[in-house]
Each structure stands twice: as structure tokens, then as C-alpha cells.
Amino acid sequence: FDDYKKVYSKIADSLEAGEYDDGSYGPVLIRLAWHASGTYDAKTNTGGSSGATMRFHPEAGHGANNGLDVARNVLEPIHAQFPWISYGDLWTLAGVCAVQEMGGPTIKWRPGRADADASACTPDGRLPDGSKGSDHVRDIFYRMGFNDQEIVALAGAHALGRCHTSRSGYDGPWTFAPTYLTNDYFTLLLNDKWHWKKWDGPAQYEDDKTKSLMMLPADMALVKDKNFKKYVEKYAKSQDAFFEDFAMAFGKLLELGVSFKPGQEYWEF
Template structure:
């Protein structure tokens, strides 16, 4: 997907359904900045990391049969770039008039969408600073995204001290 190298270390064990995250503990796309912080701060993520993780929305699209929302965030949903942030900043967004949950669409083409949680990233001062940085600097986005996705992947993995030193990714590799 032409994005950054994302270090990955095996360690999570598959579990049965009883170990799945209960409803209400994952982000609700219809909410605002306070909700994003409540979800991600609990997992140890700061504002900059929340914005970096949101950059994953550069990929894919929403499907009404799965989430109720509909549409892609970018014009190239199979390539990871900072387009998500650039579009969030540069496009004019309006609430979509339709028979689905509240979401935004770009005013010009009406072919892109943003979720309320995406739009919250430019309405909140702290989040917006990082959105502005990533909108103009793809390298900064890739660096931060790679680090924070690795942090997300490794949440709750009980690595031993020897595994920590043996498997830790070094930027020069």
C-alpha cells in the first residue's frame, strides 16, 4: 500500500470470543473529540498518537451493510498517504442528506466522506495542530504512524526483557 515500514513482533495469542473487546470500548464514529480521548487515552495514547492512528482512514471505505456509513475518505483508498489529512483540511465539508447516520461529504464532488470523529480532528485545537502537520508532511505522518501502529499492535503483549531487546525495531534496519 506504499506506506511506511511497520515493525511487527509476534506475541499476541488468539483467544476465544470471551476475550473480545466488549461493546462500547471501541471508538464510536458518531461521537466527538472527547469520546476519542476517552477511548484512546485509556489505552495510553496521547493526542498526537490519536491523530496519527486516524490516518489509517486513508485506506478503505465505509460500507452501509457493516457500519451504516458509506464511502471512501480519499480518492486513492488502496494507497496509504497523508491525503486523508490534506483533504480534511482543504476540502469544504457538509453534512450529507441521506437516510443513514450523520456523516459529512465533500461539497465539491460529494464522493468523499468523513465521519464525525474525523471532523472532530480539525475542530479540536490540539488535534488540529497535528492534522495540519501531517497534511503538509507525509514523511512526518509515516514516521509517527509506523510507531503508533506498532504500539497499538503490541498492546497487552507480555514480552519478556530478552524479547524486548532482541526484537525491538531500529530505524536503521
């Protein structure tokens, strides 16, 4: 555990990002952990964070992973310093660290991911497409083994970070404090008025009031769909409820497809 604690504190030190984005690598590290894990297919038990196959082509070149080289590069010197840790463990621990250091809940985590080679790369299309609606979002997350409540809780990570035209084509942050995890994503989604942004880029929403925030069509699906909206309302009302459910769902996400030792305990950093 002490060795992993050293890795954790190195990651925490490296979050500070100076001129980069909003001053933190935290959001892009969370996105790396999520995209490494969210390739999981429960039926075939393929994909997931074991393997860290995003290091290789073709997976590194999948459109959904644009820009995640930034996150991988932040972690590379840490891997060089602690070469015994697998990339899958390093990337997911970085996700845990980023959530916690940005004010989020404690995420239970344990090591056990083994690196694989390029032959284990997952096919393109396993990660969600922001331009689509609730049917697509359900297809993607049900495939991983999540339910509606978990989907909405996980989406609350969009309180953090921003879209980049050079990566996804979309532009801007979802909240006013994109390096601090709060339930703001839900309160804004529910209470603000949104209109289609007028621009040359892909269809996205913009808030009426400040025209500085954004929502993807897939975000808006969470208030258009009755069963999703129920949970948006719950999390808008209570940050504690959001944190509790987010911690469970994010912890589960990071373990999809990973086999642990029987009875292997969780660690908290």
C-alpha cells in the same frame, strides 16, 4: 524469522481482491488488526491483540466489528497452512503487511501473542463510535494509553478503505486512492469544504467539490479541536512526518497488552 516471512508473503499474495471493494483486502485487514488491538484497557490490562477473541461471540457480534468476518476469512486458509502461528500474531502481521504493501511505512513487529478462549472476550463499547466528537475519541484512546498526537497519526489510516452501509451504516471512502497509504486524509480534511450529506443514513460529511468523499463526525472532530488540529496541519504538510509517527503509533497499537520475552527484538518485513 524465515517462517514468519513465509506467512508475510502469503498474506501479501492474498491482498489482491478482484471485484471486492477497491480491489484490495488491505484496508479491511488493517481494520481487523486495529479492532483486535483497540479493545485494550490499560487500567485492567485486559483486551488487546493477544487472544484474538474476536473469533468468538459475543465479541464477533459487537457492532463495531461488523464486516470483519471478511478479513478473518481471508486469513483462515493462511492459518490452515501455517497452524503454528497464533491468530493474534497472524492478524497483526496482516495489518503490518497491508500497511507496507499499500505504500506505507515499515512497521516494526514481533511475535508473542497467545490465543485465548471466549471467556477473554472484551465487553462491547471499547472501540470508538464514529458519530461522536473529541471528548469520546479522547476517552477511548486515552484508555488504551495514547496521547493526542498518536490519536491523529492513527486516524490517518482512514486514507485507506471505505465505509459500508451494510456494516457501519456509513457510506463511501475518505480519499480518492483508498488502496494507497498517503497523507491525503489530512490534506482533504483540512483543505476541502465539507457539508452534511443529505440522505437517510447516519449523519456524515460529504465534500463540496465532488460529493464522492466522506468524513465521520469523529474525523471532523480532529479539525474542530485545537490540539488535534495542530497535528492534522503537521501531517497535511508532511507525509514523511505522518509516516514516521504513524509507524510508531501503529506498532504500539499492535502490541497493547502483549507480553514479550525480555529484550525480544523487533523484526522488519
